[in-house]
Amino acid sequence: MASAFGWFGPLIDLSRASSHIGDFVQLLVFVHRSFPVQCKSSKRDITRTDIEVGDDTTPYFLVSLWQKNMASMVAAGDVVLLQNFKIAKYGDAVEARTVQWSSLISLVHPHHSLLSKAVEELVTGCRVGATTKDKLRRVIKWVQQSRSTICNIKLQSNQTQQIEHLARNWTVLEEERPRDCFSLIEVSQLTTTCKAVVCASIGEIVPLHSSRTLGDTKNEKIFISKRVYRTKDGNLVDDLICTGCQLCGSPLDSKFEQSAVPLICWKSSTRLHSICSIYRPFMLYLWDESDYMPVLVKNRIAEILFGNIKAGKVYSAYKEETHSQNLGPRNECKDKDTRERTVINPRSSSEGLPSANTSEVDKDLQSEDKHLPDKFNFYRVWVILLKMLLKQGKNSPLKFEINVDPSLDIESGKFEMVSAKMPCFGTK
Incomplete structure (x- = not known):
């Protein structure tokens, strides 16, 4: 997804993001993970996607993607180029976020190729400028050197790569069987x-x-x-x-x-x-x-x-x-009178023919329905x-x-x- 507007800012390292608050920048980063975030506005609920990224200067940095089509292009383990992203600060936290003219280009995908190919082979296949290639080269080297802490990759006897989960820094409490x-x-x-x-x-x-x-x-x-x-x-x-x-x-x-x-x-x-x-x-x-x-x-x-x-x-x-x-005694006489009229004027006779005073009986039945409970x-x-x-x-x-x-x-x-x-x- 190339940008139709060109670059509005420099390509920077993540370590210099705090010096560009409010500016538009270009970022070349490795994607650790992505996750949706539900946001509530005055009119409707909005879902954005946050991605946790890193480069050779800062291992972890947060980027907010507000475009759905851009969020669908990101996968954990990719190396991407973020174009025309705005640096923002909320409290003590610095992050990058998309605007209307932001774009995203996936440079290395899938993440298996980061380890199976040489650095120069990966860089040569990308159609980007010299400055961007130099940054890409540094990011790929950082990922390969830090693979034990990023994705814990082990080579098997059949030369296949098995990506394991990130090492946990907490203790998982396993539920004991009763x-x-x-x-x-x-x-x-x-x-x-x-x-x-x-x-x-x-x-x-x-x-x-x-x-x-x-x-x-x-x-x-x-x-x-x-x-x-x-x-x-x-x-x-x-x-x-x-x-x-x-x-x-x-x-x-x-x-x-x-x-x-x-x-x-x-x-x-x-x-x-x-x-x-x-x-x-x-x-x-x-x-x-x-x-x-x-x-x-x-x-x-x-x-x-x-x-x-x-x-x-x-x-x-x-x-x-x-x-x-507590209100029962007040309506006792009314209920008794209603029951007497119902007995005198039944709905039908023994031969199955309707009685002469049908309208009065219907009114009595409606009054009886009012005494039935409305709720369970x-x-x-x-x-x-x-x-x-x-x-x-x-x-x-x-x-x-x-x-x-x-x-x-x-x-x-x-x-x-x-x-x-x-x-x-x-x-x-």
Whole structure:
């Protein structure tokens, strides 16, 4: 892609870029890598391509390509000539960027030829001026001399080149496979931090409250299985749903002591909490033939247990139902009168012929439709799921993945649930 406008500036080394801020220059560089960057403007989203380049004076330098056709011409390992690029400075960072009359020429492509051919052979094949050829010669020599740090190239016995990845300057944490445990007592005896997979049944749900008293234990108020069948237990939703962070699952309401409220969210890149209605952390008591175990459950895992129903939907449906029940006595007489008129004036007679007062019946049916719920009642479904989960001794075991951290106590997450799924027992 040759430039139709000619050169508007000198061919410079990358080390001198800071001396040409705001100027147009020509750059002859080796491309390390390219990656797209999403940018947001007032009207629409724009995607540009950033390329990381280098030459014999500066190993790493950033160039921004705003033209899509130019970005498609760049590949990692090429030596390219960037024509009419503008040097810009943002804070302490200096970079080059395209303008309307910028262009790009690929001089050496693909990158395998950088090592398989001699320097003069590569330079002779390029139709560029003497100054550009001299710069190209220096860049190719730099790439060949620095190949061990740039692309780690090794020659095999069959004289083929194998390009390996850049050497990492960080440690990659390999995810450990969870330990398969046969019983809960085996999980409870683990002495190292790990993940464990075990099959067990759900026995009880106990909310984590700082205001729990001995009287609540005696009256069995802390056990959800004893309260879920009570029709007038208004505190059930408040005890299991609160305001908190949907990322880390930490409650941020007044029921917890202020010292227990984390100031930052370690699961957010901005360290800010994402506030919404969440499931309050609770202890899920699991049991099998060997033992029982309290496991900490936070918001996201609670959603899995409750059929992927978010706490906000449950709380909104609960508040709407409570509000409609408070308005119920006012409309009781109207509902009764509507039902009587519907019985007196049915839609059709026993012979299948339409009744004489059809229009009045249609109006009654329309008024009845107004009393039907407009939204799906997530609160009632959630209560049904709670009842099904807490049918002690009547449910099949589930397969739980649990984080084990022996350094913590039980309520702080010594055993914390990671996932729950139906076990699949294979047959031979």
